[in-house]
Amino acid sequence: MSHNVRITLHPSFDVLAATTAARLITRLLDVQSERGEASVVLTGGSVGIATLKALAESPARLAVDWAKVNIWFGDERFVPADSADRNAGQAAGALLDHIDVDPARVHFMAASDAVEDLDAAVADYTAQLAAAAQQEWENDDDDRSESAPALPRFDVLLLGLGPDAHIASLFPEMSGIRSRGVPVVGVVNSPKPPASRVSLTLEAINTAQEIWIVAAGADKAAAVGLGLAGANPVQVPASGARGLNKTLWLIDQEAAAKVPEQLMRRDT
Numbered sequence: 627m628s629h630n631v632r633i634t635l636h637p638s639f640d641v642l643a644a645t646t647a648a649r650l651i652t653r654l655l656d657v658q659s660e661r662g663e664a665s666v667v668l669t670g671g672s673v674g675i676a677t678l679k680a681l682a683e684s685p686a687r688l689a690v691d692w693a694k695v696n697i698w699f700g701d702e703r704f705v706p707a708d709s710a711d712r713n714a715g716q717a718a719g720a721l722l723d724h725i726d727v728d729p730a731r732v733h734f735m736a737a738s739d740a741v742e743d744l745d746a747a748v749a750d751y752t753a754q755l756a757a758a759a760q761q762e763w764e765n766d767d768d769d770r771s772e773s774a775p776a777l778p779r780f781d782v783l784l785l786g787l788g789p790d791a792h793i794a795s796l797f798p799e800m801s802g803i804r805s806r807g808v809p810v811v812g813v814v815n816s817p818k819p820p821a822s823r824v825s826l827t828l829e830a831i832n833t834a835q836e837i838w839i840v841a842a843g844a845d846k847a848a849a850v851g852l853g854l855a856g857a858n859p860v861q862v863p864a865s866g867a868r869g870l871n872k873t874l875w876l877i878d879q880e881a882a883a884k885v886p887e888q889l890m891r892r893d894t
């Protein structure tokens with residue numbers, strides 16, 4: 627296991643969600659004190675949305691200047707805007723509707739009734755990312771590179787984990803996990819419904835400063851074990867997630883059941 631990969635064990639789903647929320651508040655505060663603004667990439671899924679709910683319920687949330695937090699999504703289900711399946715709607719209900727975000731800094735992936743087709747949703751998010759990257763590059767006096775990167779800075783990128791080890795909407799053996807040279811892909815025939823989705827690619831995910839993989843429950847144990855053991859990312863997408871500075875696996879006891887003993891290290 628690489629030196630910047632850490633596993634942190636939690637006794638239960640609820641404790642995992644609460645401590646991940648607290649950890650996120652602290653990280654956003656630290657980044658804001660260094661740079662003025664911070665950015666986070668949200669995930670859907672069970673722990674991801676429970677974490678946002680815990681964050682909304684924490685009094686400490688008020689310490690963050692939410693108007694200066696850039697919010698992105700790692701993936702989205704390509705369904706109508708009012709569908710309960712949308713990660714965006716779930717994130718709004720859990721957190722975004724309860725904090726003072728700047729709407730211009732909240733970057734949703736397009737709903738299926740807002741664009742012509744899946745390709746248009748991919749193009750739209752690619753353009754949103756590029757525009758933010760261009761803006762950051764223009765504002766950064768230290769960056770002397772000749773052209774802006776395709777992606778803005780991601781300070782923390784949250785990833786849920788499927789029982790099949792999928793992250794975002796990158797599923798084992800499908801074209802999305804093999805994509806190279808693009809930041810966003812469309813997914814059709816997703817093995818987990820809904821079938822059509824939009825996702826950041828592994829290359830885009832791995833530009834994040836810190837990646838936090840959150841997983842709870844016995845049904846995630848095999849995926850966690852294989853992901854940490856360094857399996858091929860095409861078969862085990864979670865295995866390929868690596869933050870530039872840090873990769874945290876934030877898991878509960880049940881999800882940790884198949885992690886080899888020598889990889890465990892409690893550092894909460």
Ligand SMILES: O=C1O[C@H](COP(=O)(O)O)[C@@H](O)[C@H](O)[C@H]1O
Nearest residue numbers: 669670671672673786787788794
């Ligand atoms: O469909 C998705 O699933 C994963 C994991 O969800 P979980 O409910 O099994 O925790 C999630 O990370 C992803 O964002 C979502 O679109």
